[in-house]
Amino acid sequence: MRVVSFEAQGTTSFGLVVAGGVVDCGKRIGDGDLRSVLAKGGIDRLARHQAAPADHALDEIRFLPVVPNPAAKFLCIGLNYRPHMLEMGREPPTHPVVFTRFASSLVGHEEPLQKPDVSEQLDFEGELAVIIGRNARHVRRGTALDYVAGYSCFNDGSVRDFQRHSGQFTPGKNFVASGSFGPWLVTRDEIPDPSALDLKTRLNGEIVQSESTGELIFGIAELIEYISTWTELVPGDVIVTGTPGGVGAGRKPPLWMRPGDRVEVEITGLGCLGNPVTAENAA
Numbered sequence: 001m002r003v004v005s006f007e008a009q010g011t012t013s014f015g016l017v018v019a020g021g022v023v024d025c026g027k028r029i030g031d032g033d034l035r036s037v038l039a040k041g042g043i044d045r046l047a048r049h050q051a052a053p054a055d056h057a058l059d060e061i062r063f064l065p066v067v068p069n070p071a072a073k074f075l076c077i078g079l080n081y082r083p084h085m086l087e088m089g090r091e092p093p094t095h096p097v098v099f100t101r102f103a104s105s106l107v108g109h110e111e112p113l114q115k116p117d118v119s120e121q122l123d124f125e126g127e128l129a130v131i132i133g134r135n136a137r138h139v140r141r142g143t144a145l146d147y148v149a150g151y152s153c154f155n156d157g158s159v160r161d162f163q164r165h166s167g168q169f170t171p172g173k174n175f176v177a178s179g180s181f182g183p184w185l186v187t188r189d190e191i192p193d194p195s196a197l198d199l200k201t202r203l204n205g206e207i208v209q210s211e212s213t214g215e216l217i218f219g220i221a222e223l224i225e226y227i228s229t230w231t232e233l234v235p236g237d238v239i240v241t242g243t244p245g246g247v248g249a250g251r252k253p254p255l256w257m258r259p260g261d262r263v264e265v266e267i268t269g270l271g272c273l274g275n276p277v278t279a280e281n282a283a
Contacts, residue, residue, distance in 0.1 A: 001050065002271075003043060003150070004184040005034050005068050005108070006061040012068070016046055017184055021054030022061060028052070034185070035069040035236030038133050042235075043149050043187060063108035065181040066152045066238075067131060073237040074101040075227060076127075076156055078169060080217050080242025087250030096218045096226050099169040101156070101240070104176055109183035112278040113157055115259055116175050122257045122277070125156035125243035126201030126209050126265035128194065130220055131185055136233035144221035147233070150185040151194060153265045153273035154240050155201075157257070160249045180265075180275045181238075190269060194220055197268040199244060204261055211244030213267075218242075 002017035013026030014034045025046050031037050037045060078097035079085040085092060107113065115122045133149025157179040163172025173179075191197070194213060201209035218226070223239055233239075248255035257263060259279040266272040 001043070001046060001187045001190070002184045003034060003046065003187070005064040005066055006056075007064060008056045008061045012064065015055070016049055017058070018050065018054055021057040023049050023052045024055040025049050027055070033069050035067055035072055038149055038235030042133055063110055063182050065103070065106045065108050066129070066185050067181070067236050068103065069236060070103040072103060073231075073233070074103070074106070074240065075238070076101055076173065076240040077218065077223060077242040081211060081215055081244045082217060083211070083245025084243055084247065084250070085217075087245050087247065093217070096223055098227065099173060101179065102174050105174045106179050106181045107177050107275065108180065109273050109275070111180065111275060112177065113155070113180060113257065113263070113275045114175070114177040114278055114280045115257060116159060116178070117280045119159045119161050120256055121160040121249070121254070122178065123158045123160050123248040124201055124203060124208065124257055124263050125158055125247055126199055127154040127156050127243050128197065128199060128213050128241045128267055129154040129181060130194075130239040130241060132233045132237040132239070133235055135235070136224060136228045139224055139228040141221035141225040144224035145188070145194075147224060148188045148220070149235070150187040151191050151270055152182060152185050153267050153270050155180045155263060155265050155273060155275065156240055156243060180273055182273050183271050186270050197270070200266045201246070202264045202266070203255070203257065208255070209244045209246035213241070215244070216241060
């Protein structure tokens with residue numbers, strides 16, 4: 001199944017992407033958002049609506065981040081592909097490098113990313129996102145994928161000069177509307193091997209990143225095991241697994257996203273997350 005969070009006719013909801021558009025599951029089952037569905041028994045509850053007629057055409061909805069709930073944890077992994085680690089001049093990590101994003105820093109598919117007024121260094125980072133479907137604490141990697149609800153595309157847009165202000169990444173990763181998440185969640189049953197996906201990022205139609213998720217230094221199961229050791233993952237939490245090499249900061253000269261650009265992140269089986277770039281003061 002493909003599960004989307006959206007706004008239509010002034011109402012936020014979630015539903016299934018089917019032939020002809022979107023089935024509005026929020027209207028049918030009454031839960032407030034996708035995170036609530038996951039917490040109240042899991043995403044399989046939506047399966048019975050797959051044969052329902054579409055309530056909205058895709059071009060009639062405004063895409064929201066897949067998990068729009070501000071209480072969700074967005075745990076991002078840095079330096080998790082060797083080419084990216086090398087281009088950023090870093091040593092191999094002995095443990096996953098984890099930082100956080102806030103929900104307010106993210107937009108949905110086709111919504112504009114904002115280049116902040118205070119920086120010219122808005123960078124692209126195409127990534128695979130993992131959405132947690134069950135409470136996970138002290139999980140072993142052999143069963144870790146059982147805790148996954150599904151997968152999505154993610155652009156971990158980074159304001160590089162602010163990221164480098166100190167040894168931690170938080171300011172450069174949390175400018176309002178600097179990253180994106182979508183277009184939808186694809187359920188785990190449709191992605192039998194998340195380590196065999198091709199990830200591509202395009203800027204204005206040109207491929208700027210291309211890598212297999214099999215090249216992750218710390219794989220998805222290993223990340224879930226590690227993170228669930230020190231925090232409890234709950235339904236709707238998101239692990240963003242890291243970006244391949246090719247980011248703008250690693251190029252000579254650097255390649256930054258600018259107003260008028262279009263950036264896309266495409267992953268095998270998950271679709272294509274696309275966003276225009278605008279200036280903050282024009283948004």
